Amino acid sequence: xxxxxxxxxxxxxKTTLIERLVPRFTARGLRVSLIKHAHEGFDVxxxxxDSYRHRKAGCTEVLVSSASxxxxxxxxxxxxxxxxxxxxxxxxxxxxxxxxxYKRSALPKLExxxxxxxxxxxxxxxxxxxxxxxxxxxxxxxxxxxxxxxxGIAHFILAYHQLA
Numbered sequence: 789x790x791x792x793x794x795x796x797x798x799x800x801x802k803t804t805l806i807e808r809l810v811p812r813f814t815a816r817g818l819r820v821s822l823i824k825h826a827h828e829g830f831d832v833x834x835x836x837x838d839s840y841r842h843r844k845a846g847c848t849e850v851l852v853s854s855a856s857x858x859x860x861x862x863x864x865x866x867x868x869x870x871x872x873x874x875x876x877x878x879x880x881x882x883x884x885x886x887x888x889x890y891k892r893s894a895l896p897k898l899e900x901x902x903x904x905x906x907x908x909x910x911x912x913x914x915x916x917x918x919x920x921x922x923x924x925x926x927x928x929x930x931x932x933x934x935x936x937x938x939x940g941i942a943h944f945i946l947a948y949h950q951l952a
Contacts, residue, residue, distance in 0.1 A: 790949040791876060793887040793897030795917065797907040800900045801935055802888050805921060810886075812942040818951065819882040823875050825889025833861060884951065896948065898941065919944055 794802045806822065813820045833840040839850045843863055851860045864870075870878075872890050879885060887895060891910060899910045901922035911917040911930060919931040921941055926932065933940050946952035 789881050789885055791885045791895050792945050793895045794900055795891040795897045795910055796900035797905050799905055800902045802900045805900055808938045809942050818884050820884045821879055821882045822886045
């Protein structure tokens, strides 16, 4: 399974970029999945739902299943956040696993940078960044793309992992 990441500050456009890339990968017949690193307080469950009530009652895991999808929620009652590597092992095998976040992980990734964020670039300190998508140009030897160059970025990722 090939793994490729996207790193950037909040508001840089990572989610939008990935949303535009996935159909380009699946149109080529690739099976694609995603791991997204979220802030500590996120929740996919909502007060009043049975699954929420079961978790709040103390269940470690709650699996909700239907004819169209299933979701497993696991409460980290020990406080230990699993590593990216542990999370990758939990995923079903696909052709391309995308990872959003995990800026400091060693996996190859594309930096998504938006100058209006006022944050510095990551590629100057993160060696695992192999390309940049930004609304500005950098003095860097890394391949650089406009934020909306979806075809170019998709082609780069596919070529990087020899999936093209």
